[in-house]
Amino acid sequence: MLTLSGVSKSYGDRVLFEDAALQVNRGDRIGLVGPNGAGKSTLFSLILREQQADDGQIAFERGAKIGFLPQESAPIGDETVIEIACAITDDFVQLYRTIKSWENGDYDELSTGQDDVHERYNELNGYLVEAKAKQILAGLGFRDSDLDRPARELSGGWVMRAHLARLLTQEPDLLILDEPTNHLDLESLMWFQGYLKGYSGGILVISHDREFLNALVTAIVEIRHQGLWRFTGNYSKYLVLREATDAQLLASYKTQQKEIAHLQAFADRFKAKASKATQAQSKLRQIERMDKIQAPVADGKKVGFRFPQPIRSGQRVIKLDKVHFAYGDNVVYAGIDLEVERGERIVLVGPNGAGKSTLLKLLATKIVPDKGECGLGHNVVAGYYSQYRVEMLDPKRSVLEEALDTQASVTEQAVRTLLGSFLFSGETVFKKVSVLSGGEKSRLALVKLLLNPPNLLLMDEPTTHLDISSIDALVEALKQFEGTLVFISHDVHFIKTLANKVIHVAGGKLTPYLGDYQFYLHKTQAESARAALTAGGAGGKGKGKGKGKGKSTSKSAGKQGKAKHESPRARIQKLQKAVTKLEREIDALERRQAEIKQELELPETWNDGGRSSELNKEMTASQKRVLELTNAWEAEAAKLESISS
Secondary structure: OEEEEEEEEEEOOEEEEEEEEEEEOOOOEEEEEOOOOOOHHHHHHHHOOOOOOOEEEEEEOOOOOEEEEOOOOOOOOOOEHHHHHHOOOOOHHHHHHHHHHHHOOOHHHHHHOHHHHHHHHHHOOHHHHHHHHHHHHHHOOOOHHHOOOEHHHOOHHHHHHHHHHHHHHHOOOEEEEEOOOOOOOHHHHHHHHHHHHOOOOEEEEEOOOHHHHHHHOOEEEEEEOOEEEEEEOOHHHHHHHHHHHHHHHHHHHHHHHHHHHHHHHHHHHHOOOOOOHHHHHHHHHHHHHOOOOOOOOOOOOOOOOOOOOOOOOOOEEEEEEEEEEEEOOEEEEEEEEEEEEOOOEEEEEOOOOOOHHHHHHHHOOOOOOOEEEEEEOOOOOEEEHHHHHHHOOOOOOEHHHHHHOOOOOOOHHHHHHHHHHOOOOHHHHHOEHHHOOHHHHHHHHHHHHHHOOOOEEEEEOOOOOOOHHHHHHHHHHHHHOOOEEEEEOOOHHHHHHHOOEEEEEEOOEEEEEOOOHHHHHHHHOOOOOOHHHHOOOOOOOOOOOOOOOOOOOHHHHHHHHHHHHOOHHHHHHHHHHHHHHHHHHHHHHHHHHHHHHHHHOOHHHHHOHHHHHHHHHHHHHHHHHHHHHHHHHHHHHHHHHHHHO
16 A cells, blocks of 8 residues: 655755665554654655655555644644534535535525535535544544534644544545544543554554554554664564564674674785785675674663752641532532652542542642642642643743753753753754744653652643653653652553552542552453543452352352351461462562563574464463462452451
8 A cells, every 4th residue: 555665865964764665555553663853754754745755666556545644733724623524525625514504594505506516415425424523523522512613712632633533534545643642531542542443444653652552553663774674563562572683683783793803804914915915805895795784772761861859858748638629510529538648659540520630730739629628748849740831931932041941950961961852952952932832842841840840740641742762751750750749641651660559530539559550450450551541430340349249159158167267376377378379479470481581582582483482472371370369469468467457
């Protein structure tokens, strides 16, 4: 459907692509990744013929339709939401308006030729298109009352959703998407993800969302060494394969460098000797003819920057006591209590509309409780990330000037390093804040926050508009953070890396889980890491709960009776043995997993396809068994703790 062959593109001395090749077939699900500035957006521009390649060919299958969603700034005129979503051709919106005006009794339009309009509208399956567009708009979070609103009344994010609906309604043969999840809430994202899984055409997507890529794509194409490297599998599989590829590449590079050094040494030694001069020249020509192997380059995930640490707060950072809050007649909270302690990294999860953002605003004192108290602890300074996006940037300053406007004692070089990690490099640091996009302002606000952080950070969707490397930069910075963090995010990787406590928000209640996100998933038995973020009840899916209720066999009854007659000491000893046995089994399995991981890192393992497949199967089975044993250990340990107390 799409073929790139021998494609090269340079800007002056900077080479983005050299002899790059790519094949995209119908049904392919491909994620495009690469470090900042590698050329992801340029590649899309070349495919869309917005730019010309210096060399090579880009060819489409005859008659193939291409649909493109930019990251920001989709065009907008006087269309309504439904008209944008229905715009499958250039003339469809006018046909739609004419038909609707006739349906509403406005017959002034009849002079345009009623038969021709109806014929063309039916030719385009107009009524089916409208029904499909409404279904897609609903999936993306639009209400019926939004459909006839002029799109210019909506925020930029909702306009982008309308244009995404247009693409899905059009059903092009190839969907090219640039960060399509940026403007979606969790429920819309999950609907969109499910929709794309059943999409009949091909998909080529840039996304910072690892969970989205893992759920959707079947191949990753990475831009590296001025080429396009294809890896089969989702994003997690790509990371494993890339590591193995780099190990093989490094070994090949070292071998070639040794050979080059040997040939060069021979040439240097004998080039002045008449009897050996011909051989020496032959060795030099041999070096010239070699297809030089480039050494693998580190992906630069970690940022060489340590931001200033905040002042130390008291042990109790913030407390909500019997807090009530409502928006008019809509009661969000009625008497909730919450205490946050120093060093906690809390993620708020729960369904849309449950009140997560409201809770964050209460903690940030951006809104005042109707009843109850919200008090900061000793020496606590709170910083609310959302306020930084809109209020804390001076539009007259340049990016660099704005970043340097900090009380922190940092050098300009350190500030430039951090700016570069958040996509501000080269001349872009001199752009005025007033001309920045919404995403750029968000990234600049994050830089300012990290340069002079408060000791209580309250962050609402901090990874929005950040690419994978920028998210990694933020994660590394927050790992160093010695204060307290409460945040909302739909980035599962971000949550798993940082959170050490989960609070589920639903039905006006807060349910704490005193463990990380993996612990929360185990406890709730959620069907997936993504689905657990919007689970309606604190019990998640509740798989297996209540199974066999009311049923009892004589055997189980006998066991229960026997247990009643055991002394507490005997029961404690029995449970201690069970816990110890489970711990040993888990420890043995985890040691074996470490051995498997080491073997998978060896290049020779991947040269033997059968061995690598065997090890991966063993690793999967081992991880599943560890999960089962961990659940059993938690149950036995809880019994032991209960009896002991």
